[in-house]
Amino acid sequence: MSGTPIIELRGVSKRFVKHLDAAARFAAKLGVNVREEIVRAVDGVDLAVRQGEVVGLVGESGCGKSTLGRIVAGILPQSEGEVRYRGKTQAERSASERARAALAIQMIFQDPYASLNPRMRVADIVGEAPLYHGLVDKAGAEAYVDETMRQVGLDPGFKRRYPHQFSGGQRQRIGIARALAVQPEFVVCDESVAALDVSIQAQILNLFIELRSRLNLTYLFISHDLGVVRHLSDRVVIMYLGRIVEEGPADALFDKPNHPYTVALLGEIPRLDTRKRVFAPVKGEIPSPLNPPTGCHFHPRCPHVMARCRIEAPALREIAAGRKSACHLNEAQ
Amino acid sequence: MTEATLRVESLQTHFFTKAGIVKAVDDVSFSVARGKILGLVGESGSGKTVTGFSIMGLVDPPGRIVGGRILFNGQDIVGLSEDRIREIRGNRIAMIFQDPMMTLNPVLKVETQMVEAIRAHADIDRLTARNRARDALGQVGIPSPEERLDAYPHQFSGGMRQRVAIAIALLNKPDLIVADEPTTALDVTIQGQILYEIQKLARETKTALIWITHDLSVVASLADEICVMYAGRIVERGSVDEVLDRPAHPYTAGLIGSVPSRNAKGTPLVQIPGVMPSLLNLPSGCAFRQRCARADDACAAAAPEPVGARRQVRCIHPLTEVA
Ligand SMILES: Nc1ncnc2c1ncn2[C@@H]1O[C@H](COP(=O)(O)OP(=O)(O)OP(=O)(O)O)[C@@H](O)[C@H]1O
Ligand SMILES: Nc1ncnc2c1ncn2[C@@H]1O[C@H](COP(=O)(O)OP(=O)(O)OP(=O)(O)O)[C@@H](O)[C@H]1O
Ligand code: SF4
Ligand code: SF4
Numbered sequence: 001m002s003g004t005p006i007i008e009l010r011g012v013s014k015r016f017v018k019h020l021d022a023a024a025r026f027a028a029k030l031g032v033n034v035r036e037e038i039v040r041a042v043d044g045v046d047l048a049v050r051q052g053e054v055v056g057l058v059g060e061s062g063c064g065k066s067t068l069g070r071i072v073a074g075i076l077p078q079s080e081g082e083v084r085y086r087g088k089t090q091a092e093r094s095a096s097e098r099a100r101a102a103l104a105i106q107m108i109f110q111d112p113y114a115s116l117n118p119r120m121r122v123a124d125i126v127g128e129a130p131l132y133h134g135l136v137d138k139a140g141a142e143a144y145v146d147e148t149m150r151q152v153g154l155d156p157g158f159k160r161r162y163p164h165q166f167s168g169g170q171r172q173r174i175g176i177a178r179a180l181a182v183q184p185e186f187v188v189c190d191e192s193v194a195a196l197d198v199s200i201q202a203q204i205l206n207l208f209i210e211l212r213s214r215l216n217l218t219y220l221f222i223s224h225d226l227g228v229v230r231h232l233s234d235r236v237v238i239m240y241l242g243r244i245v246e247e248g249p250a251d252a253l254f255d256k257p258n259h260p261y262t263v264a265l266l267g268e269i270p271r272l273d274t275r276k277r278v279f280a281p282v283k284g285e286i287p288s289p290l291n292p293p294t295g296c297h298f299h300p301r302c303p304h305v306m307a308r309c310r311i312e313a314p315a316l317r318e319i320a321a322g323r324k325s326a327c328h329l330n331e332a333q
Numbered sequence: 334m335t336e337a338t339l340r341v342e343s344l345q346t347h348f349f350t351k352a353g354i355v356k357a358v359d360d361v362s363f364s365v366a367r368g369k370i371l372g373l374v375g376e377s378g379s380g381k382t383v384t385g386f387s388i389m390g391l392v393d394p395p396g397r398i399v400g401g402r403i404l405f406n407g408q409d410i411v412g413l414s415e416d417r418i419r420e421i422r423g424n425r426i427a428m429i430f431q432d433p434m435m436t437l438n439p440v441l442k443v444e445t446q447m448v449e450a451i452r453a454h455a456d457i458d459r460l461t462a463r464n465r466a467r468d469a470l471g472q473v474g475i476p477s478p479e480e481r482l483d484a485y486p487h488q489f490s491g492g493m494r495q496r497v498a499i500a501i502a503l504l505n506k507p508d509l510i511v512a513d514e515p516t517t518a519l520d521v522t523i524q525g526q527i528l529y530e531i532q533k534l535a536r537e538t539k540t541a542l543i544w545i546t547h548d549l550s551v552v553a554s555l556a557d558e559i560c561v562m563y564a565g566r567i568v569e570r571g572s573v574d575e576v577l578d579r580p581a582h583p584y585t586a587g588l589i590g591s592v593p594s595r596n597a598k599g600t601p602l603v604q605i606p607g608v609m610p611s612l613l614n615l616p617s618g619c620a621f622r623q624r625c626a627r628a629d630d631a632c633a634a635a636a637p638e639p640v641g642a643r644r645q646v647r648c649i650h651p652l653t654e655v656a
């Protein structure tokens with residue numbers, strides 16, 4: 001595949017700054033050791049996604065996946081760097097182009113309940129935007145909502161209900177229906193099937209796959225479920241503490257992970273045939289984005305750590321065709 | 334035999350909606366012994382959360398427990414006064430909600446919420462409580478717990494919020510924890526950390542656990558027993574090995590077959606054909622019959638009754654005999 005990527009990130013970072021409140025500012029004046037806390041949620045990410053591609057985004061809880069997803073979806077401004085959709089940043093577009101671009105990129109949120117208006121009926125949650133943007137006319141709106149609900153395995157008979165009257169997994173599917181109803185080109189799926197039992201999960205994933213082949217839909221698929229990611233993704237991106245540490249074609253990466261973090265991650269996959277396993281606590285301290293380790297972020301937990309790793313952050317470099325990894329070991333050889 | 338921590342007998346919880354009666358939980362029975370872990374799995378919308386809410390006394394109108402008993406340490410807690418229920422809740426029974434924001438108050442700092450939860454049930458000073466809260470955050474793998482205590486829920490990631498809710502449920506070492514999809518958004522390493530703490534709690538304080546999840550691989554490695562729910566009923570029950578290795582109910586077998594790692598990459602995933610019928614108007618006979626390859630006329634005639642004692646199945650033509 002060639003041509004301009006549908007989404008391209010260059011040097012994107014996001015910092016959340018916790019400003020000092022009045023009392024803390026006063027204490028600081030008196031010489032007490034308080035300072036502003038900065039969370040580096042996303043730290044210098046470059047990423048390109050081609051039309052029709054499914055890119056899986058994987059990483060530890062709190063490593064910045066949702067933050068990155070929201071930046072891609074254009075609902076959270078980055079602190080640094082550039083986000084291009086079809087080659088242009090939003091600033092380079094006219095107002096009407098901007099609105100169209102915003103509609104074309106949809107996000108399915110990790111937390112379905114918080115993202116659904118509790119006072120709106122499902123019919124309106126799903127049907128309002130397509131009607132407003134002229135994707136359907138008033139006469140066709142009802143049938144359109146029914147069809148969209150059916151696609152995600154929801155009974156259209158329940159469209160007069162409010163979100164709290166649904167189960168957790170049903171709510172998650174309302175979020176999916178709402179995103180798909182506006183016929184997007186690019187969907188950021190944030191843990192979108194996490195609350196679904198495997199059979200309904202299969203139905204939704206099959207729907208994603210079908211929409212992709214029918215409409216050439218592109219996905220950024222955030223999930224902690226490595227089985228799902230492998231099944232669905234063409235390419236996988238592994239994040240650790242705000243940075244991309246490895247990326248590559250799904251099969252190659254799963255079969256031969258390069259980065260020590262990826263190796264550790266894949267070793268932990270729970271399986272149906274492990275019974276009564278005795279779980280062990282996480283080894284070593286879990287690093288904090290408030291105070292990230294120097295050099296390679298993974299060094300306090302890495303079995304291969306070298307002196308250099310504590311000082312110098314490894315760059316994300318090509319290690320084979322289409323594969324990149326950020327680890328000093330790759331240069332040692 | 335010692336008294337089970339929790340024994341649910343023929344529980345029925347229905348919602349009386351304008352459109353009709355939703356029989357979200359209909360004749361559900363199971364028990365959990367001290368220090369044991371019961372996995373409750375099943376289709377989305379099958380009544381798992383409502384079962385948990387019933388145990389917690391949290392079913393709101395138009396919903397109501399219309400039948401059955403819930404024995405907690407031998408005492409029936411259905412219909413207890415709100416005061417008594419509140420006393421038990423948060424102290425002897427805790428729930429980890431599917432939506433962590435049910436536990437967390439968005440406008441309060443995490444510290445305030447945790448310290449209050451501790452001090453409501455233990456006579457200790459603020460500083461001791463704060464230290465306990467900090468350690469609890471560390472146990473669920475939250476880095477920089479000291480600094481994070483001062484944050485508000487929205488400043489946490491989705492999985493971190495879930496972990497704070499877990500930490501709060503573990504605080505008072507209750508006799509019973511109902512955990513509703515507690516690790517759905519957690520990566521494997523953090524999940525391992527949580528499961529380690531859970532196993533420790535079950536072992537050391539003999540806490541009984543109901544672990545509601547759709548993730549069969551987690552139940553496989555954690556639970557002692559499994560109950561499979563479908564359309565408001567438990568359709569299969571048994572030890573983990575029995576249920577996962579020799580499923581008797583066709584629905585259970587379908588679930589196991591849908592696990593992505595059992596499907597070849599790129600091919601469509603095996604899904605159980607059809608959808609769960611609306612709980613408003615269940616078909617006559619077996620609720621699974623429109624989706625079942627083994628269904629025949631007998632399945633339409635009457636709803637199958639549970640067969641077996643400890644190991645149970647509700648199916649006329651089970652894949653393996655259980656009796
Ligand atoms: N307030 C309510 N009014 C009407 N129906 C309700 C209400 N709350 C729940 N239900 C219905 O009861 C059924 C059981 O819901 P429950 O939340 O227990 O499902 P669940 O098994 O937890 O599913 P999930 O895995 O999706 O969370 C669902 O079909 C749901 O639509
Ligand atoms: N609004 C905010 N204010 C302050 N910090 C924030 C905010 N949103 C996110 N963060 C912090 O940014 C980091 C990354 O969060 P993010 O939600 O992107 O993680 P994630 O990879 O999606 O994790 P999870 O798998 O748990 O959902 C976390 O440390 C989080 O606490
Ligand atoms: S750079 Fe060093 S610490 Fe980082 S992953 Fe590679 S070997 Fe480990
Ligand atoms: S009772 Fe009949 S329809 Fe129901 S699960 Fe068994 S075989 Fe299938």
Ligand SMILES: [Mg+2]
Nearest residue numbers: 066110490491
């Ligand atoms: Mg997230």
Ligand SMILES: [Mg+2]
Nearest residue numbers: 167168382431
């Ligand atoms: Mg539920």
